[in-house]
Structure formats: structure tokens, C-alpha cells
Amino acid sequence: MSADNQQNTARGAALVTEAFRLADEVLFPAAGEVDRTSTIPDSHWKTLADAGFYGIALPAELGGPGLEFPQLIDILEAMMSGCLTTAFTWLQHHGVVIALAVSTNAELRERFLSGAASGELRAGVAYAGAVPTPPRMRVTRVDGGWRLDGHAPFVSGWGITELLQISARDIETDDVIAAIVETDTLPDSAVRVEPVDLSAGNGSRTVALEVEALVVPDAAVVSRTPLDVFFATQNVGTRINGTQPFGVVRRVIRLLGDAGRPEPAQALRDRAAExxxxxxxxxxDEDALMQARADGARLAVEAASTLVVATGGPALVRGNPAERLVREAAFTLVAASRPPLKERLVGSFSGVDGIS
Known part of the structure; x- marks a missing residue:
């Protein structure tokens, strides 16, 4: 291993350690209040930025830490175990950082990448409109840019983020066009939002986004991707989103251990590792990935249920960590889901064989 690789590995290990410290000492102690008030304190964002956690997706050659993929997964799981609301909102940011880092739009990259990587600029995404067929969000070529029309049902971070990456499918070619816009410049005449009241993660300030005749210039386009290539990259996203249920499981294991229940904690730890x-x-292997992702989401539900039973009556009181983790486990069944995952979970919970 070269000296540079050794340095990157050590830097990544230090970030993993720091992520678990922040999860235990900063995020989890405040998670109940975040859930109760549906508000993530600004201090959380500053803490994550000061610790360098907004640029973790950047490769070393672009000034990032050059994390190995397992290190990235560990950091995301740690954050999810601290405060799912904060971590879920923050997770969206990294897709924008990656898009900027690999974009051929040098001017856009120069404009936004440094601020996004430092956390000076916070970013969110509206991917979901481009995923289904037929798509919910379409773009049409116009002089000097693109016109966006459609609907994105769940866009998180509204009012928290300064940048939004909107993905849509070209009405002519079905290519996926992604543009990055500054949220405070979006005209009310073209963009409408409706708050979505979530049972868990409500502090993410998730909205339903309606777009009609929003014109973005070519200078705002961060990528144009053929549809088959776009879908080929979705497996990595599924693996990354799999950190959500494992964050719940990690916290349940910790709380069971703290409560003097080492046997169920170890059993859940072993199941999670497998x-x-x-x-x-x-x-x-998409089929294997979807099955494992479904099994992870089901494990989160079963782990949270274990904690409820072990806690007893207090777990029925609104605001108890066990009560909140049950709702968060349910959140992981649906958030960032895809149809193959949904069908596996329906079959798993209902006992209907052959659903996949």
C-alpha cells in the first residue's frame, strides 16, 4: 500500500471514529427533541461541517478524504444511529457533491463544489420524479435550456438547503437530465410546495414539489445520463440507503446493552452482520441486493419491537426512545424504496410466497 493510500485509510478510520462519537454524544441525546419539535438545530449542521462530514463523498484527488466504501457505509450507519432525521436530511447532500465532482460542466462545478464539500452550501435532491415509468418529472428542450414540468412527492430539506438537484426525463430521448438550482431563486409562479407531515423524520422538512414551466439554463445542468446507465447506478444508492435500517438496529443494540440485556443485543448484532x-x-446482483435490503428493513422493525418489549410500559409513552425507534423503523421500510423492495417486504410481512 502506498503512503498516500495509507494516509487516506487512516484519515477514513479517524472519520469513522468521530462519526460514532458525534452520534453518541451530540445527535442521539438531541434526537428526542428533534422528533418532538420537528426541528433540527442549526448547531447540528455546523458540527457536521466543522468535522468535515459534508465532503466525505469526494475522492482524495479532489480534496476529499478518499474514503473506502466500507468506511463511508460505517459513517452513514453511525449518523443514522444518532438521529435518523438529521442523518436522512444530510444524506441527500452527498448525491449533489458526487454529481458536481464528476460533472463535465466545469463552470457549475467551480461555482458550487467547494461550498458544498465544506458544508457552507447545503444541498438536497429531487430524484424520485425521474425513477418511475412513466416519469413524474419531464424536461423539454427550449432555447438555451430546459423546461421542467411535473411532480416530486418527497423532497427533503426544504428551507434547510440552499441547493436543489432536480432530475427529470427528456421528453424526446428519455435521458435523465439533472439540474442544480438555488432554492431561493425559484419563482413562485413555477414552483409550489406542500409540506408533508411525516410520522418519523418530520424535522427533515419534506415537501411535495410541483413544477410547472420552470426553465433552467444549460449552465445549470450538472449531468445528462442515458436511462439504462441511470438505472445501472441505482444499486449503489440502494446499498447506501440500506444504512437507514442498520442505524436503527445499531441504536437498539446499544440501548439493550445499556439496559442489561446482552443476549438479545448479541443476537441482533449477529443477524445484522449476516x-x-x-x-x-x-x-x-440486484436480486440479492434487494432481498438483503428488505431483510435489513424487516430486522429494524423486529429490533425496535424487541426494545419495546424489553422496555415495557414506558415504551408506550410518546417520546420514549423505544417508541420513536418503532416509528423510525417503519420509516426505513418505505424511504428511498423501489418497487422490487416493496414487493419483497409485502411478501415477507404477509407470508405470501412468490412475491419478489
Whole structure:
């Protein structure tokens, strides 16, 4: 291993350690209040920025830490175990950082990448409109740019983020066009939002986004991707989103251990390790990946239920960590889901064989 690689590995290990410290000492102690008030304190964003956690997706050659993929997964799981609301909102940011880092639009990259990587600029995404067929969000070529029309049902970070990456499908070619816009410049005449009242993660300030005749210039386009290539990259996103249920499981294991219940904690730890291994191995096999992702989401529900039973009556009181983790486990069944995952979970919970 070269000296540079050794340095990057050590830097990544230090970031993983810091992520778990922040999860335990900063995020989790405040998670109940975040849930109660549906508000993430600004201090959380500053803490994450000061610790360098907005640029973790950047490769070393672009000034990032050059994390190994397992290190990135560990950091995301740690954050999810601290405060799912904060971590879920922050997670969206990294897709924009990656898009800027690999974009051929040098001017856009120069304009936004440094601020996004430092956390000076916070970013969100509206991917979901481009995923289904037929798509919910379409773009039409106009003179000097693109006209966007459509609907994105869940866009998180509204009012928290300064940048929004909107993905849509070209009405002519079905290519996926992604543009980055500054949210405070979006005209009311073209963009309408409706707050979505979530049972968990409500502090993410998720909205339903309606777009009609929003024109973005070519200078705002961060990528144009053929549809088959776009879908080929979705497995990595599924693996990354799999950190959500494992964050819940990690916190349940910790709380069971603190409560003097080492046996169920160890049993859940062993089950999580087996599913996590299958998730990693499934990156090249979509069927295996989806099954492991479904098993991870189900494990989160079962782990949270274990904590409820172990806690007893106090777990029925609104605001108890066990009560909140049950809602967050349910959140991981649906958030960032895809149809194959949904069908596996329906079959798993209902006992209907053959659904996949």
C-alpha cells in the first residue's frame, strides 16, 4: 500500500471514529427533541461541517478524504444511529457533491463544489420524479435550456438547503437530465410546495414539489445520463440507503446493552452482520441486493419491537426512545424504496410466497 493510500485509510478510520462519537454524544441525546419539535438545530449542521462530514463523498484527488466504501457505509450507519432525521436530511447532500465532482460542466462545478464539500452550501435532491415509468418529472428542450414540468412527492430539506438537484426525463430521448438550482431563486409562479407531515423524520422538512414551466439554463445542468446507465447506478444508492435500517438496529443494540440485556443485543448484532454482508455482496446482483435490503428493513422493525418489549410500559409513552425507534423503523421500510423492495417486504410481512 502506498503512503498516500495509507494516509487516506487512516484519515477514513479517524472519520469513522468521530462519526460514532458525534452520534453518541451530540445527535442521539438531541434526537428526542428533534422528533418532538420537528426541528433540527442549526448547531447540528455546523458540527457536521466543522468535522468535515459534508465532503466525505469526494475522492482524495479532489480534496476529499478518499474514503473506502466500507468506511463511508460505517459513517452513514453511525449518523443514522444518532438521529435518523438529521442523518436522512444530510444524506441527500452527498448525491449533489458526487454529481458536481464528476460533472463535465466545469463552470457549475467551480461555482458550487467547494461550498458544498465544506458544508457552507447545503444541498438536497429531487430524484424520485425521474425513477418511475412513466416519469413524474419531464424536461423539454427550449432555447438555451430546459423546461421542467411535473411532480416530486418527497423532497427533503426544504428551507434547510440552499441547493436543489432536480432530475427529470427528456421528453424526446428519455435521458435523465439533472439540474442544480438555488432554492431561493425559484419563482413562485413555477414552483409550489406542500409540506408533508411525516410520522418519523418530520424535522427533515419534506415537501411535495410541483413544477410547472420552470426553465433552467444549460449552465445549470450538472449531468445528462442515458436511462439504462441511470438505472445501472441505482444499486449503489440502494446499498447506501440500506444504512437507514442498520442505524436503527445499531441504536437498539446499544440501548439493550445499556439496559442489561446482552443476549438479545448479541443476537441482533449477529443477524445484522449476516445481512450487512449480503448487502455488500449484492452490489453486483440486484436480486440479492434487494432481498438483503428488505431483510435489513424487516430486522429494524423486529429490533425496535424487541426494545419495546424489553422496555415495557414506558415504551408506550410518546417520546420514549423505544417508541420513536418503532416509528423510525417503519420509516426505513418505505424511504428511498423501489418497487422490487416493496414487493419483497409485502411478501415477507404477509407470508405470501412468490412475491419478489
Amino acid at each position: 445481512i450487512r454482508t449480503r448487502l455488500d455482496q449484492g452490489l453486483g
